[in-house]
Amino acid sequence: MRRLLFSIPLAFLAACADDGAETPPPVRPVMSVVATAASPLDIGFAGTVQPQVSTPMGFRILGRLVSRPAEVGDLVARGQQLAAIDPTSLELAVRAAEADLAGARAQLADAESTAARTRVLRAGDAASQSVLEQADLGRASAQASVAKAEAALAKAREQLSYSTISADYDAVVTSVDAEVGQIVSAGETILTIARPDLRDAVVDVPLSAGTVAPGEAFSVALQVAPDVTVTGTAREVAPQADPLTRTFRVRIALADPPDNFRLGATITAYRRQAGPKTITLPLTALREEEGRSYVFVVDEAKGEVARREITVASRTGALFVPAGGVEEGERVVTAGVGALTDGQKVRLSAGENR
Structure with a gap:
């Protein structure tokens, strides 16, 4: 009996010890990409074909x-x-102005006749000087009324043209x-x-890709047909970066684009001169917490990830450029970063091991 009572507490304690043991975190499958630095000559900037001259009517x-x-x-x-x-009300306004002009011209004709008769009478000393002056004043007033009516008619016709x-x-x-x-x-x-004949390729260029100068040459390709390319030159570069994307809008004038470069077509513009190399990663690799940015770098030898704090230099569409913190050749997790922890064991997706 003593032996039975003694064995029960030991079994109970063993069970409690097993329940309190920490379960290791699961090995998570992840998707990743190898960080590769490329020069602006190799990096394409996505954009659209837009008209150089567009007028809202x-x-x-x-x-x-x-x-x-x-x-x-x-x-x-x-x-x-x-x-x-x-145009009904405007046409009526024109007709009213024409009638006013006809009346003003009739008054002018009468005033001129009166002034002419008064001048004859004055020459024969049959009318006083004041009467002659009054007749001349009436003629001048009638002339002013005609000028006013003509201006009103011109204004009414101009309104009708609107x-x-x-x-x-x-x-x-x-x-x-x-x-x-x-x-x-x-x-x-x-x-x-x-205007369909003057077309631009409009792209947003991050500052990390280098400064674009007006007149710089680009090679522009259709995204649906990458083998169809035309040359272009930077016609206009925005003086200020977009406050959200931190990119500069560049308008590239296309030289004799073919018909398939239709307005609204999506294109990729490539710089035709080399520049400093930069690493570009998908935004899905970025984890942001409390104002800080992180990526998870895969240690393939240990089969685990390390959380690394970085600074984002720029963002363009679904991509971003880290300002240091990631070296060329390192493998960076591109999916599921929200569920990872520092040092967690991971398994690369099929085809990514090499």
């Missing part, structure tokens, strides 16, 4: 849209009507923003036109 006055024959994609010639508002908008140059319609029957205000965009 709108009316100068308030009105109801009654016509908009232009549609998106239409090619329009210079002077071609693009849209019109109801009831339509026409293309200022040969263009393509890139967007439509109003429909027939809509009440549009002065300056509201009805549609947008652009």
